Amino acid sequence: MADMFHSQKPIYQQLADRIKKQIISGELSPGEKLPSIRETGLEVNVNPNTVSRTYRELEMVNIVETKRGQGTFVTEDEGVLRSIREEMKNEIITIFVQEMQEMGYTNDDIQSGLGEFLSKKGENEA
Amino acid sequence: MITLTNVTKKYSSKKALDNVNLELTVGKLIGLVGENGSGKSTTLKLIAGLKHPTKGEVRVNGELVTRRIADSVSYLSELDEYYSFFTVEKTIEFYASQFKDFDLDKAYEILKFMKLDPKSKPKHLSKGNRGRLKIVLSLARNVPVILLDEPFSGLDPMVRNSIVKGLISFIDLEKQLVLITTHEIREVESILDEVVAIKDGSIIGHHNVEDLREEKQIGIVDWMEEIYG
Amino acid sequence: MNTWLALTKKEFKLSLPAFIIAAVLFVGFMVGGYFIGRNFGYADEVLLGVSLFASSLHTLLLAFYLFYSLNTERKRLHLWLHNPMSISGLLSAKIFTNFVYMIITFAASITLNVIFFQRVTDLFNQQTLFNLTGTLLIMFLFSSLFVAAVFLFFWSIFMTLSQKMNDFLSFVITFLLFVFTSWALGKVTDLSFYQTLTQWGEIKIQDMFVGFELNVDFDSQSASGDTFLESTFIYIGDIIVEIIGIIALFFATCWIIERKVEV
Numbered sequence: 001m002a003d004m005f006h007s008q009k010p011i012y013q014q015l016a017d018r019i020k021k022q023i024i025s026g027e028l029s030p031g032e033k034l035p036s037i038r039e040t041g042l043e044v045n046v047n048p049n050t051v052s053r054t055y056r057e058l059e060m061v062n063i064v065e066t067k068r069g070q071g072t073f074v075t076e077d078e079g080v081l082r083s084i085r086e087e088m089k090n091e092i093i094t095i096f097v098q099e100m101q102e103m104g105y106t107n108d109d110i111q112s113g114l115g116e117f118l119s120k121k122g123e124n125e126a
Numbered sequence: 127m128i129t130l131t132n133v134t135k136k137y138s139s140k141k142a143l144d145n146v147n148l149e150l151t152v153g154k155l156i157g158l159v160g161e162n163g164s165g166k167s168t169t170l171k172l173i174a175g176l177k178h179p180t181k182g183e184v185r186v187n188g189e190l191v192t193r194r195i196a197d198s199v200s201y202l203s204e205l206d207e208y209y210s211f212f213t214v215e216k217t218i219e220f221y222a223s224q225f226k227d228f229d230l231d232k233a234y235e236i237l238k239f240m241k242l243d244p245k246s247k248p249k250h251l252s253k254g255n256r257g258r259l260k261i262v263l264s265l266a267r268n269v270p271v272i273l274l275d276e277p278f279s280g281l282d283p284m285v286r287n288s289i290v291k292g293l294i295s296f297i298d299l300e301k302q303l304v305l306i307t308t309h310e311i312r313e314v315e316s317i318l319d320e321v322v323a324i325k326d327g328s329i330i331g332h333h334n335v336e337d338l339r340e341e342k343q344i345g346i347v348d349w350m351e352e353i354y355g
Numbered sequence: 356m357n358t359w360l361a362l363t364k365k366e367f368k369l370s371l372p373a374f375i376i377a378a379v380l381f382v383g384f385m386v387g388g389y390f391i392g393r394n395f396g397y398a399d400e401v402l403l404g405v406s407l408f409a410s411s412l413h414t415l416l417l418a419f420y421l422f423y424s425l426n427t428e429r430k431r432l433h434l435w436l437h438n439p440m441s442i443s444g445l446l447s448a449k450i451f452t453n454f455v456y457m458i459i460t461f462a463a464s465i466t467l468n469v470i471f472f473q474r475v476t477d478l479f480n481q482q483t484l485f486n487l488t489g490t491l492l493i494m495f496l497f498s499s500l501f502v503a504a505v506f507l508f509f510w511s512i513f514m515t516l517s518q519k520m521n522d523f524l525s526f527v528i529t530f531l532l533f534v535f536t537s538w539a540l541g542k543v544t545d546l547s548f549y550q551t552l553t554q555w556g557e558i559k560i561q562d563m564f565v566g567f568e569l570n571v572d573f574d575s576q577s578a579s580g581d582t583f584l585e586s587t588f589i590y591i592g593d594i595i596v597e598i599i600g601i602i603a604l605f606f607a608t609c610w611i612i613e614r615k616v617e618v
Binding site: 004005006007008010012013038041042044045046048049050053 | 153154155287290291294295297299315316317318319336339340343344345346347348
């Protein structure tokens, strides 16, 4: 538990975020079947009730769909997939920017810093 | 479902439980947490019918609890004791003969999952493997209520993890209620639906764990620090 | 029934060490008796004495086995008591098992009694010996069941008390209770109304002695000889009371363990 989730945020949300990240990174592709509730529970050491709640929450926002008797599948809806990408991107950027601003960095500092970091990283990877 | 209504349990003069009211519903994994001597074991034994309340009543699925509630309650003691003349296999067979809801196939499945040797004798097993054997014996029953008294105590992290995984794999949360007493909160934090805190024989809190995280942004450990003060 | 049989099988394993101890002691006594007796040239007589002594010890053996069995369970009472079966079921498995163990050495000792008795003296004919052995057998068996029932009853009281105090104090109080109850029961059995209630169906000594040759010896003082032969050996009424007592004690014990004994 300690290594995978932190205890101050509902685990069903953390698990939902984890699945969203897997979808964005391509680890889970559109239309792919998710592991069963128990399998997921075992993998991440989480109560099956919690996993089931995660699946329900994801289903409510159409990220996954449950086919009766077959299991739970990642959506193939391009629009939904695009919106998860946007949502997760914004979420991470918000946190990053907030922290930078709290420490007193200006928008220019942030932008130039980010540009510099990315170009350096690009060189290293090339 | 388990209900305790105004339950008091006295030993000689000391009150182990003081006017406890508690309602636990099926389909949940519930942690009963508290310091040593706070009344955790007593609560479990009262539900198992192995102790009798001084005042008040304990019911399981509406039935007033006596020792014979063993029919619908699987109780795992914190004690590390087995009949010395039985091997692991014979111990399992003996349990299967005594409880009509005991599922032998499931027992062997859990045994395999826990990587235990059926031919060895419990006293020759490591402490960790004896802990695993207890899980085999109590989870192999298709029983509405499972009571686990300190299943992690004194076991190393590997064993604790295998027990957690065993719980996730083999509990049927559609039909079963599992009540665990433990000190090792971090171990079970992610698998508990509810947590009940007990102090000096009184229930001082009973919460849905995800609600705690959602509403108060705190985990069980923080919550306990808060209420224990 | 299968549940009970499986439990009984467990009880056989649980009590096995106690049985082995008793069997080894029994064989040891007999072998010891043989060598000592042979030294003095009275092997048969000594062996008769030893086997008679061993037979009479069997009245306590069942209680000893039960003590061993329950004492072993006591260390892990939850294993024994966490069971849907009634206490009468749980206890009867123990009683049955240990009774069987008791019977094994008891049968051996009774057989030896008869063998050595016949070698020591030909005073009684077969019929008499058969009657005598049969009656003694039944008396011993009832006594051993009665002792066991008394033991179980006071064990349950000891267990109940030991939850509230330490074992030593609990034992002392249980023991005093036992002494007091025995004394009170003794008073009751002395009452004439109790005796009219129970002293029926007498079996006289002469009922058992067929073609008793000793009559000759009593000729000189025939009065006392007749009195001896006409004196009562045992009352069937007493046996019935004993059976009722055993059953009552058993159910009282079950009641106490079911409701008062805690893990």
